[in-house]
Amino acid sequence: MAKHLLPMVAAFLGLAVATCDGGGGGGAGPEDSGDGYLSDGILIDNDARGPDGTPGDLPGPDREAGDGSAPDSPCIPACEGLACGDDGCGGTCGTCPFGKECQEGLCIVPVNCGDGQCVEGETCTDCPVDCGKCPACGDGECNGMESCFDCPADCGDCCGDGACVADHGEDCLSCAADCGDCCGDDQCVAEHGEDCLACKEDCGLCCGDGACVGDHGEDCDACEADCGPCCGDGACVDVHGETCASCEVDCGPCPECGDGACNGVETCLSCPGDCPCAAGAICFEGFCCIPDCTGIVCGSDGCGGSCGACPQGEGCSAGACIPAGEDSCLELYECRIQCPAGDSDCVKACDEEGTVAAQEAYAAWVACLEGTGYFDCPEDDDACYDAAFEPCEDLVQACLQGEGSCGEIFDCQQACPGGDGTCTSLCLFNGTVAGQDLLEDLFDCVDVQCPDGATWECWIQATAGACKVPAALCWSEPCESLCDQLQCGYGNCNDHCGFCAQGFVCSPEQQCVASQGFDCLAIYECIVACPEGDAACPPFCFSQGTDEAKTQYNAWLDCLELGGYFDCPPGDTVCRDLVFESCMDLVQACLHGELTCGEMFDCMQLDCPAGDADCANLCFWNGAIAMQESYEQMMDCFAAACPGGLTYTCIETSLQGACAAWASTCWSGCVSGCDLGTHCLYGGCGEWCDVTCSTGLQCNVSTGLCE
Numbered sequence: 001m002a003k004h005l006l007p008m009v010a011a012f013l014g015l016a017v018a019t020c021d022g023g024g025g026g027g028a029g030p031e032d033s034g035d036g037y038l039s040d041g042i043l044i045d046n047d048a049r050g051p052d053g054t055p056g057d058l059p060g061p062d063r064e065a066g067d068g069s070a071p072d073s074p075c076i077p078a079c080e081g082l083a084c085g086d087d088g089c090g091g092t093c094g095t096c097p098f099g100k101e102c103q104e105g106l107c108i109v110p111v112n113c114g115d116g117q118c119v120e121g122e123t124c125t126d127c128p129v130d131c132g133k134c135p136a137c138g139d140g141e142c143n144g145m146e147s148c149f150d151c152p153a154d155c156g157d158c159c160g161d162g163a164c165v166a167d168h169g170e171d172c173l174s175c176a177a178d179c180g181d182c183c184g185d186d187q188c189v190a191e192h193g194e195d196c197l198a199c200k201e202d203c204g205l206c207c208g209d210g211a212c213v214g215d216h217g218e219d220c221d222a223c224e225a226d227c228g229p230c231c232g233d234g235a236c237v238d239v240h241g242e243t244c245a246s247c248e249v250d251c252g253p254c255p256e257c258g259d260g261a262c263n264g265v266e267t268c269l270s271c272p273g274d275c276p277c278a279a280g281a282i283c284f285e286g287f288c289c290i291p292d293c294t295g296i297v298c299g300s301d302g303c304g305g306s307c308g309a310c311p312q313g314e315g316c317s318a319g320a321c322i323p324a325g326e327d328s329c330l331e332l333y334e335c336r337i338q339c340p341a342g343d344s345d346c347v348k349a350c351d352e353e354g355t356v357a358a359q360e361a362y363a364a365w366v367a368c369l370e371g372t373g374y375f376d377c378p379e380d381d382d383a384c385y386d387a388a389f390e391p392c393e394d395l396v397q398a399c400l401q402g403e404g405s406c407g408e409i410f411d412c413q414q415a416c417p418g419g420d421g422t423c424t425s426l427c428l429f430n431g432t433v434a435g436q437d438l439l440e441d442l443f444d445c446v447d448v449q450c451p452d453g454a455t456w457e458c459w460i461q462a463t464a465g466a467c468k469v470p471a472a473l474c475w476s477e478p479c480e481s482l483c484d485q486l487q488c489g490y491g492n493c494n495d496h497c498g499f500c501a502q503g504f505v506c507s508p509e510q511q512c513v514a515s516q517g518f519d520c521l522a523i524y525e526c527i528v529a530c531p532e533g534d535a536a537c538p539p540f541c542f543s544q545g546t547d548e549a550k551t552q553y554n555a556w557l558d559c560l561e562l563g564g565y566f567d568c569p570p571g572d573t574v575c576r577d578l579v580f581e582s583c584m585d586l587v588q589a590c591l592h593g594e595l596t597c598g599e600m601f602d603c604m605q606l607d608c609p610a611g612d613a614d615c616a617n618l619c620f621w622n623g624a625i626a627m628q629e630s631y632e633q634m635m636d637c638f639a640a641a642c643p644g645g646l647t648y649t650c651i652e653t654s655l656q657g658a659c660a661a662w663a664s665t666c667w668s669g670c671v672s673g674c675d676l677g678t679h680c681l682y683g684g685c686g687e688w689c690d691v692t693c694s695t696g697l698q699c700n701v702s703t704g705l706c707e
Helices: 329-337 344-352 356-372 382-399 406-414 421-429 433-449 456-463 468-474 520-528 537-543 547-562 573-582 584-590 597-607 613-621 625-641 648-655 660-666
Strands: 101-103 106-108 282-284 287-289 314-317 320-323 504-506 512-514
Touching: 314 356, 320 344, 329 344, 329 356, 329 382, 329 421, 356 382, 406 421, 406 433, 406 468, 421 433, 433 456, 433 468, 504 537, 520 537, 520 547, 520 584, 520 613, 547 573, 547 584, 573 584, 597 613, 597 625, 597 660, 613 625, 625 648, 625 660, 648 660
Parallel strands: none
Antiparallel strands: 101 106, 282 287, 314 320, 504 512
């Protein structure tokens, strides 16, 4: 069963393509610059053409050379490894394509540093005029030859880039983010701080490695495999459980009972002759114990005895005899849980209504939880609660159980007002132990299926799918759904009656009604007007807001909560003012209307009953944002002009003097009730009336109206 006694809540909802000119175009070509280069920097061999642009004279096969002497030996062209240039026999090894020139038999792009183009062969190092200055580490850009290793300022740290690079000094020890943890890589490396104690995954267990190492927590008791057995090592050590009875070789033979000495394993129980208890003490469970009945008349004396029995029909509670009634242990708990904090008279009266057995059963589980430290666990520390609860679970269940099935527990909890942990706890404990356990199993299943929270949508999906079996078991008993009467919400028996259509909301009566489309201020006004104790009203008000209004409303409440507003000590206005001021922009984004500062003042004075703080707050928050600020400045002026208190007389005087600017600013164009003859005291517009009313009317000093 769930371990938290209170609250115990089942929470639900509530390339652009480049084109090429295909050559042969009719445009004018580049002009010859006369030096072998065209203006675009491409080298042309002028020697290959005559002065008129026609091909120059070249030796032909029918030409004879020189003086008619015999020709030389045949010439063998040499072009091996060459792509262009002279073949040594007056021929060529090839020509270079447009844009490249022949240099030493190779076609390369000409390097012309200073022509404004950074081409192949030019770099920022040998031609900064074309390629720009080489990047420098620290300029905020990772470029050139920079890397994370030699310039982390621009390229970031190597560690964390997802690549484990040994040349960067990265390994599992220096950069676990890229290389993984050392421990767990199947290598036991001492330089990485690994040994059997620090990393048993790689190095194995310490115990069993053949070395008894104290620093590893090994001794004869903890690791007999390495250190040998304790008994027989020549030392009689109590913490190793050695006694004369268990290890005579180390501790020697046990003394005999009757030798007059209380030693070894002798106790007042095993050898009362040698180990007698002092006067006034008795032997209890092998120890001498002094009974104590101070201030109590019944119950245990602490030593196995009793301080007395209560008369027939009375029960023993905390050592006192109290009257006993007919209530069960669960009913006693239900009564106690309703008592105001610190009301001992209420608690006593509840106890007296329980039977003797009920009082004893209740006291038993409370005492058990007190002994385990359950009530001292920090809030939300589930591990602490679970550990402290487990030893007492049987005692708790013996008291806190009823007759309800799993389904009845759940249906009862869904009928509880939102956030009422007391109600949901009572629903749980009124179920059988089997019902409580089954419901916990169902919740555990749904929690897995709904990791973001069990909304009704997710609950329905989970209980119809992965959690179908525990849900069927929970509602295996006959159950009547109310969905034939309800239009929305939960209808018992794990039957959801549906969701309202767009523009409608589910009312507290579980009927779909038209949403009012409240703005943020209207949500606030609706919630303020909710009757005290009506837990269904505030959520319904909120549900009627627009999505934007709901977001605004939650924003300022979240800001106050995160700022600690609701944790300020009672009465600590300084604490609350500081938090509220830090959230003011979010508050005003929600809580503002159209009233002027004068209309806000008149609203408070004319429309609000004396002492009605909620009404006065609504008057203020219905003011425009700028007017709220003006109102506060006006009130600051009144306070400075009226150090003796804000009486009507002083405010009237100050509006005609020190605070006259506010009279014209806040009440511009206002018509007072004094002028209309409807008021006899304050008439609004910052004006106080002549008390005299028209003939036939009298001044009602309670309302300030001529009636």
